Amino acid sequence: MSNNNYPKLHNATWPGIVGKGPDSEPTIALDNMLKMTAAAEVDGVKFDGVDIGLFDPHYDLDTSDDGVKRLADKVAAYDLEIGTLVAPIWGGPAMGTKEQRTEFVEMVRKSCEVGQKLRALGIRPNGVVRIDSASSVADWAKDPKANSKLIAETFREACDVAADFGERLAAEGEICWGGMQSMDYMLETFEMVDRKNIGFQADMSHTTLYLLGYNAPEHRVLPKDFNWDDRETFLAGLKKITDKLRPWTIDFHVAQNDGTVHGTGSHDKTGRHCQATDPNGKLDIANDAGYWLRDGSGELTKAFKHICWDGCMFSNDIMTQPKTWNDILAAMIKVREQHGWNEA
Structure with a gap:
């Protein structure tokens, strides 16, 4: 085993909420997610921290400073740190009405304020604030040009707010988010936003679906007759999207994918998160992560100091x-x- 101590290894807590609820399975309490994360151990190595979704029932975004301190103390009690935070921006789409877009930005503001306070408490040494367009692909497709412009305007306002708190925003690349459902649309969005404190959250499962053109067949990277046994063609496609998106990548999820889409509860279908040892997994996790973590010449980018597993x-x-x-x-x-x- 190597002596590498970076990037730090985090687990996500929001899989205890996402895809759960009245129309699916019961949610899993934050305490239980922390307990299970802290209990994991392999050859003496444990998780270093958690990435946290700032939404009910795990967290009340309107809580007081004492509430922020309670969250910090709760996580510290498990000998874990906090990294990336997920802003609960789904009350209204980023391409919605003026009121909805204002609410979106307000959720980002509140999340960034929590992030700043957690940094001040010493429990959050790194990480960003994650967002998405909160817009369905079907609704976006009704007027792609106008809707992408609105999304970019909302993101730009959110970036300006985040800058006031010293935070960066990571837009999650996922096929279920309108204006973000392919590499090309994601890059167009970033270019329109035109802010230095926005970047890409790459998830190994979700970005695999970029290759297949789900929800954006016009941007499919792999051939239509692609066979998963053709590893060489897959890696060529992976190199294409990572070369384009890696310069924007400021947050990273390690994951496995079986080449299919999946959704539970109210969550739209997106790239399936498989167990790490799933026999149907299409990814060589350690090898394929290198396409995101190393540049075109094979050198480590060190663009972020922790990586996270998302078991949504x-x-x-x-x-x-x-x-x-x-x-x-x-x-x-x-x-x-x-x-x-x-x-050191």
Whole structure:
């Protein structure tokens, strides 16, 4: 095992909420997500921290300073740090009415304020604030040009607000978000936003679906007759999207994908998050992560100091098994062994 201690290894807490609820399975409490994360261990290595979704029932974004301190103390009690925060911006689409767009920016403001306070408390040494367009692909497609312009305007306002708190925003590349459902649309959005404190959140599962053109067949990268046994063609496609999106990437999710879409509860279908050891997984996790973590010449970018596992829409049965988290941690350790570095 290497001596690399960076990037730090984080687990996401929001899979205890996303895809859960009255129309699916019960949510999993934040305390339980923290407990399961802290309990995972592989050859003496444990998770370093968590990335947190700032939404009910895990967190009340309108809580007082004491509430922020309670969150910090809760996470610290498990010997974990906090990294990236997810802003709850789904009350109205970024391409919505003036009132909806104002609400979107306000959720970003509140999230950035929490992030700044957590940094001041010393519990959050790195990380960004994650956003998306909160807009369906179908609604966006009714007027792509106008809707993308609105999304960019909303993101630009959110960036200006985030800058006041010293925060950067990471837009999640996922096929279910209008104006963000392909590499090309994502790049167009970034160019229109034109702010230095916005970047890309790459998720190994979601970005794999970029290659197949789900929800954006006009931007499909792999051939229509692509066979998953053709590893060489897959890697050529992966190189194409990572070369384009890597310069924008400021946050990264390690994940596995079986080449299909999936959705539970009220969550739209998107790239399926598989277990790390899923026999149907199409990714060589440690190897393929290198396309995001290393530049075109093979040098480490060190563009972010932690990486995170996102197990969105795992069933509660899977999530409550200790083996699940040990397998995930083992996969992330391999990523750090191959693409990490050491800092004093």
